[in-house]
Amino acid sequence: MIDEILPDAVVAVEAFGDVPGTRLFPEEEALIAGAAPRRRREFATVRACARAALAGLGLPPVPVLPGPGRAPAWPPGVVGSMSHCDGYRVCAVSRATDMWTIGVDAEPNDPLPPDVLGLVADRGERAWIAGLAAQDPEVCWDRLLFSAKESVYKAWFPLTGRFLDFSEATLTVDPCERTFSASLAPGRTRDGGLVTGFTGRWLVRGGLVLTATAVPRDCGQSGRSL
The missing domain is CATH 3.90.470 (Ribosomal Protein L22; Chain A)
Structure with a gap:
């Protein structure tokens, strides 16, 4: 659905349920050590969306960690945004040469x-x-x-x-x-x-x-x- 409200230069991936078996990078695992199962599933699925969106830009999978202000720290040359709520997870990214900023x-x-x-x-x-x-x-x-x-x-x-x-x-x-x-x-x-x-x-x-x-x-x- 999110594609309907984003420009063509933005690659977005959404999920309406959690993706089973999602593997996290060690740095990501450290962020949710001891988290409740529900929080862990949300965290993992939105990062699966992020890696799929980055792949849409031709980029390899990387850890998606919080940067300043807890905003996601994207690879150089990428801008993006993530969100999740009950029953929905989404990530939207673009090359910084195409988009100045994104918020979803x-x-x-x-x-x-x-x-x-x-x-x-x-x-x-x-x-x-x-x-x-x-x-x-x-x-x-x-x-x-x-x-x-x-x-x-x-x-x-x-x-x-x-x-x-x-x-x-x-x-x-x-x-x-x-x-x-x-x-x-x-x-x-x-x-x-x-x-x-x-x-x-x-x-x-x-x-x-x-x-x-x-x-x-x-x-x-x-x-x-x-």
Whole structure:
């Protein structure tokens, strides 16, 4: 499903269940030593997706370990993102010559816990969530907001090396085009560029909310705002 909301230059691999017999590199094994079986299966399957996606770029299998900010540390020349939730695991990668940054997120299409919405949405966002919920109650719009902000953060951090609070990203959603726009507190990239916003796409299907932000290299050159 994730291919529907990502550009052609991105290679994505998804799984709707855990892949039995997935082998981990020793460095990965060390990260989940003593983890519960469920956590271990999620960890292993999303890395199986990552290695399959890297193979789609013609690259050999490598350990996928957390780097700064716990973002995945990809091989040189690769950008990417991973996510998992109940019943779904996904990895999306691209060559850095094609894409500047990628962020993907998967969530269950269930309402956020009542105490979470106030932490992730401002007054304007809560207003459009309520309006869209009245029009289309099949979509959990609060969860969509949360997922889109997660995708935005996953695209933001590798560029800036800086944490982005939920309050620093204000989102609007187009329910017809299945797109979203994020206005961000301006941040400098590692190479001196300026990031002030992202756009992305979303999909709700099969009990899942999927969101993606993918910025082509020619839209993300140093000194330009997105």
